[in-house]
Amino acid sequence: MTKDRKSGPTGSDAPGPDLKSERDQFLKKFTRGAKLTDDFLREVEQLQDRLRDLEAENAGLRAKVEADEAIRELLGKIERLETEKRELLNRYHRVEEVNSEFTARVQEVESEFANLANLFVASNQLHSSLSPRGVTRRIKEVLAQLVGAERYCMYLANQDNTELVPIAYEGVAGSALTPVKISDSELGQALLKGAASVSDHDPTAGTVQRPAAIIPLSVDEKTVGVIAIFSTLAQKKRFDTVDFELFKLLGQHAAAALVSASLFAHTDRKLPGLEAFLDLSV
Amino acid sequence: MAEYSCLIVEDSPMMRQLLVFALARVRNLRVTEADDGVDGLRKLASARYDIIVTDINMPIMDGLKLVKRVRMDPIHKDTPIIIITTEGSQEDRQRALQLGANAYITKPIQAPQVIATVKELLKID
Numbered sequence: 001m002t003k004d005r006k007s008g009p010t011g012s013d014a015p016g017p018d019l020k021s022e023r024d025q026f027l028k029k030f031t032r033g034a035k036l037t038d039d040f041l042r043e044v045e046q047l048q049d050r051l052r053d054l055e056a057e058n059a060g061l062r063a064k065v066e067a068d069e070a071i072r073e074l075l076g077k078i079e080r081l082e083t084e085k086r087e088l089l090n091r092y093h094r095v096e097e098v099n100s101e102f103t104a105r106v107q108e109v110e111s112e113f114a115n116l117a118n119l120f121v122a123s124n125q126l127h128s129s130l131s132p133r134g135v136t137r138r139i140k141e142v143l144a145q146l147v148g149a150e151r152y153c154m155y156l157a158n159q160d161n162t163e164l165v166p167i168a169y170e171g172v173a174g175s176a177l178t179p180v181k182i183s184d185s186e187l188g189q190a191l192l193k194g195a196a197s198v199s200d201h202d203p204t205a206g207t208v209q210r211p212a213a214i215i216p217l218s219v220d221e222k223t224v225g226v227i228a229i230f231s232t233l234a235q236k237k238r239f240d241t242v243d244f245e246l247f248k249l250l251g252q253h254a255a256a257a258l259v260s261a262s263l264f265a266h267t268d269r270k271l272p273g274l275e276a277f278l279d280l281s282v
Numbered sequence: 283m284a285e286y287s288c289l290i291v292e293d294s295p296m297m298r299q300l301l302v303f304a305l306a307r308v309r310n311l312r313v314t315e316a317d318d319g320v321d322g323l324r325k326l327a328s329a330r331y332d333i334i335v336t337d338i339n340m341p342i343m344d345g346l347k348l349v350k351r352v353r354m355d356p357i358h359k360d361t362p363i364i365i366i367t368t369e370g371s372q373e374d375r376q377r378a379l380q381l382g383a384n385a386y387i388t389k390p391i392q393a394p395q396v397i398a399t400v401k402e403l404l405k406i407d
Contacts, residue, residue, distance in 0.1 A: 236390065
C-alpha cells in the first residue's frame with residue numbers, strides 16, 4: 001500500500017490532495033489520539049498516585065483502628081491489674097494484721113510461759129529441801145532472784161499470836177528488826193486479814209516502817225506469819241502480775257515447806273515408816 | 283541446721299533452772315551448767331561453747347574474773363558473754379562491758395529478754 005502511495009497515478013512523490021487531506025486528518029486524529037493517550041496516561045498516573053495515597057491512608061486508618069483497639073485492650077488490662085492490685089493490697093493488709101496479731105499472741109504466750117516457769121521453779125525449789133535452813137535459803141532466793149527484793153524479812157507469829165518475830169532477813173541490820181505487835185501494826189493487819197498488801201509507792205523506796213509489800217504465810221488455811229519486802233532492787237520499779245502470783249505461791253508454800261522441814265528435823269531426819277501412810281485412803 | 287552450745291555459770295540452782303527453762307525456748311541450743319567460775323573454766327577447757335551466760339556474784343571465782351580469764355583463752359576469746367547480775371548501776375554495766383562482756387542483764391531476769399539477747403549474739407532468728 002505504501003508502495004501504491006509512493007507511485008500514485010500522477011507519478012509524482014507528492015501526495016495527492018485527498019491523500020494529503022487524509023494524512024492531515026490522520027495526523028490530526030493521531031495527534032489528538034496521542035494527546036488523549038497522554039491525557040489518559042497522566043490520568044492513569046494520577047489515579048495510581050491517588051490509589052497509593054488512598055492505600056496509604058487506608059493503612060494508616062487501619063493501623064489507627066488497630067492502635068485504638070490495642071489501647072482499649074491495654075486500658076482494660078490496666079483496670080483489671082488495678083483491681084487485682086487493690087485486692088492484693090487488701091489481702092496484704094489483712095495478712096499483716098493477722099501477722100501482727102499472731103506476733104502479739106506469741107509474745108503473750110512466751111511471757112505467760114516465762115511466768116509459769118518462774119512459778120514452777122519457785123515451787124520446785126521451795127520443796128526441794130527438808131532442812132529449815134535450806135528452805136529459808138530458798139525462800140530468800142525466790143525473793144531476791146525472782147521478785148527482785150533487796151531488803152526483806154520473814155516473820156512468824158509467836159505461840160499466843162500476839163507478836164510477829166523476825167526469823168530471817170536480808171539487806172537490813174538484825175538490830176533494826178524487833179518483834180512487832182500484831183494488834184497495832186501494818187504487818188499484823190496483813191496477818192489478820194490473810195491477804196497480801198502492796199504499797200502504791202515506789203517499791204525501791206520502801207522502808208522497814210513502810211514496806212513495799214507484805215505477804216501473809218499460811219499453813220493449812222491458818223496464817224502463821226508474814227514476809228515483809230521493805231524495798232526492791234533499783235531496777236525493780238514496780239510489781240508485775242508474775243510477782244503477785246509469786247506472792248500467792250510463797251504465801252501458800254513457804255510456811256508449809258518450813259513447817260515440814262522443821263518437823264523432819266525434829267525427828268532427826270528420819271523418814272516416816274510405811275505405817276504412817278497406810279490409813280490415807282480417801 | 284547449725285547447733286549451738288551454751289554454758290551457764292551460776293551458783294544458784296534456782297537461777298540455773300530458770301535459765302535452762304528460758305534457753306530451752308531457743309531451738310538447737312544445747313545448754314551445760316556450771317556451779318561457779320572455776321567449774322565454768324573447767325568446762326570451757328573440755329569443750330567449745332558458742333555463748334556463755336554468767337552470774338557475777340559467785341563463790342570461789344566470780345563472773346568478772348571468769349570474763350577476764352575467758353578473754354585470755356585462745357579458743358573462747360571471741361565467745362559472746364552475757365552477764366547476769368543484781369547490780370543495776372551504769373558503772374557496773376560499764377565495768378562488765380569493759381572487761382569483755384557482750385551484754386548485761388539485771389535480775390530479776392525476764393526470760394524473753396534472755397532469749398532475745400542470746401539469739402542476737404548468736405545471730406539466729
